[in-house]
Amino acid sequence: MKPAALFSAFPFLLCLAPFLSNNPSAVAQGIPSSPTESRSVRKPIEFTEYDLPNGLHVILHENHAAPVVATYVLYRVGSKNERPDRTGFAHFFEHLMFEGSEHIPRGSIDKYISGAGGNLNASTSFDRTDYFFNLPSHQLRLALWIESERLLHARIDEAGVETQRSVVKEERRRSYDNQPYGSLFEELSALVFEGTPYQWVPIGSFQYIDQAKIEEFRDFHRTYYRPDNATLVIAGDFKKDDAKQIVEEYFATIPKGEAVPQPNISWDLQVTGKSKDVLKKNTPLPALVHAWRGPVETHPDAYALDMLVNILGSGRSSRLYQRLVEKEGVAMSAMPYCYLMEKAGLLALSVTGQSGVSLDELDRLLKAEIGAVISEGVTEQEFQKARNAMESQFAESAGTMHDRASSLAHYHMFYHDTALVNTELQRYLSVTREDLQKVAKQYFTESGRFTLRFPLPTEK
Secondary structure: OOHHHHHHHOHHHOOOHHHHOOOOOOOOOOOOOOOOOOOOOOOOOOOEEEEOOOOOEEEEEEOOOOOEEEEEEEEOOOHHHOOHHHOOHHHHHHHHOOOOEOOOOOOOHHHHHHHOOOEEEEEEOOOOEEEEEEEEHHHHHHHHHHHHHHHHOEOOOHHHHHHHHHHHHHHHHHHHHOOOOOOHHHHHHHHHOOOOHHHOOOOOOHHHHHHOOHHHHHHHHHHHOOHHHEEEEEEEOOOHHHHHHHHHHHHOOOOOOOOOOOOOOOOOOOOOOOEEEOOOOOOOOOEEEEEEEEOOOOOOOHHHHHHHHHHHHOOOOOHHHHHHHHHOOOEEEEEEEEEEOOOOEEEEEEEEEOOOOOHHHHHHHHHHHHHHHHHHOOOHHHHHHHHHHHHHHHHHOOOOHHHHHHHHHHHHHHHOOOOHHHHHHHHHHOOOHHHHHHHHHHHOOOOOOEEEEEOOOOOO
């Protein structure tokens, strides 16, 4: 699935920069990255890429449609790179990177960017952490200076760690602990990804961040925040030779370190599923999730699975919505999840029931719809709708300079093929109706189903 789509599916994995400082309006200020281009025709995204001697991969997309520039730095470090007794480190470190540097006063990064007429943000997931700025084009030097500073001279001290401990705890309370179904993906990950570093989510646990010493944070930075573990993308209104000169000036002297460790994950798709009831006092309506292990994101089946899951649960015309919400009237909503990552994957369908509807009834109807796809396949209308949705998604993914920068970085780092930014749509369009039924039979097995149930507090 496209990078942007991953975060729309799981918005609670996105960490917003406003919570990192005392200036909550920083992200909201400034200018848009670029005007949205026509969805009817998408021109190829032209780019130049190269490596610095220290291993930093640089991608330049020169585009003069608007006087804006987006910088995007992607680090190949996420929650899967953490120790089981130090979960939350990657996400916590994302916060620390906004503390400043040896040459940037504490809490000044967002002030510099908003003061220059731009905006900023960052996010963490299982596989990666990214940082990005959108600025008027004449402020490119400012963006690259800040990124080089927090790569080479990040401020990691007791004051910053203590400040961000409080911020991260509040973020977890607000987005996970105090939200109805807030623990859904955390519980689901523990079930489906059991035995791998994907079994904990990026937000992590309070106690491990509290137990960590300052030197552990510094060691994490030394290990993963290195030029040879990063991809830098610049997209927008700049001259290529000028950008290369600034990149050379700010990044070329940053030293390359030892080989960056990555976890060795054995991902077995042929496992027996499990079921779990999640009892929460703040559960307002019964909810049910059916999930299966899926392939990694670069697997050829990824495209058919993405389309199939959307046919089943995406939007009001989806199978689950039409059957459970419109026809039977037993559900409030339905939601699909196709979350395929670097070394593991998850496929899931969730439904939130109406008051008074039993989880057994939701379970029966959900199984019936999945069984129908396995035995009969999808209709021609559903197939064409899925193809149209993919074309629309790809057109929209090129709408801003930030979107383009994000896609370029992701394709390079995880697919090792930056040019997929222009060609991956064809892989979706080559999927057939027969392919959709084939992957339904292969992955949506009865024995491999994981079930997560949210009964009402009064139910046993």
